[in-house]
Amino acid sequence: MESQTSDQSAVPDGVLVARLRQGDTAALAELYERYKVPIFRTALAITRDQGAAEDILQECFVRLLTHADRIHSNVPVGPWLYRVAINLSCDWVHHRQRWSVLLGRLVERWAAPLRVEGTVEEQEIQEKVREAIRTLPLPQQVVIVLHYLEGLSLKEIAEILEVPEGTVKSRLHYGREALREHLAEWQPRRGVVYELT
């Protein structure tokens, strides 16, 4: 995982978890610094809501504190945090689906970041890809986010989701195929052809 490879001199997660069990909240601060960005980004990509992602990030670390006794101290804490964040994000999405989809889209467009990259055409197709990802079943969305946004391997994703690696591979495959079909339908109408093979 990211934090374990980026700095060899860093205190291992297990040591920090052990300190956390003894009430050392400085250890929690260190773990927060280590994992806040990937956990937040993952929650944001699944929920697509800044406030929800921040709440989920906060809740993940509260649970890390309250469940420190149950976490193995000989393995990185990243997969555990990812798992909690994904479960909370999926719960949030299920609840959100009761609300108007139209309202959500309007808010997302209104709250879109000012930073823009690439040409208008590139932005347009990237937006189309993100919309297409949103239409996928949630388990496929999760795998796509972890793989393409977080850069995790299939094995790492399988460990986080506690499913066989074949299941992750299958979700990724079906997700990609659905996206390919979705975008293929859209391209002829736009008169633009992208190489998607």
Next chain:
Amino acid sequence: MDGLDILIAQSLQSQWGHREPSPRIWQRLSRRIASLASRFAPEEYPTFYSPSPRRPERIFAPPFYLAGSLVLWRYDPMLMQLV
């Protein structure tokens, strides 16, 4: 990795790859931890967790909240017996 993989990665990275949580999240988290910490204080580390500053030293609550009721409570011997 083919064209579709690159397109998916670019789409996700351009939207969320540079996003970071606000610093106020840690402040909120710290406050929540402070309130939780006193509840989860292990017995072997009693001094690490100071009691919440909002908790009063002694709880004194009159049986009635209104000022008039307080007067009644203070001076009416019958009510005193009931209390």
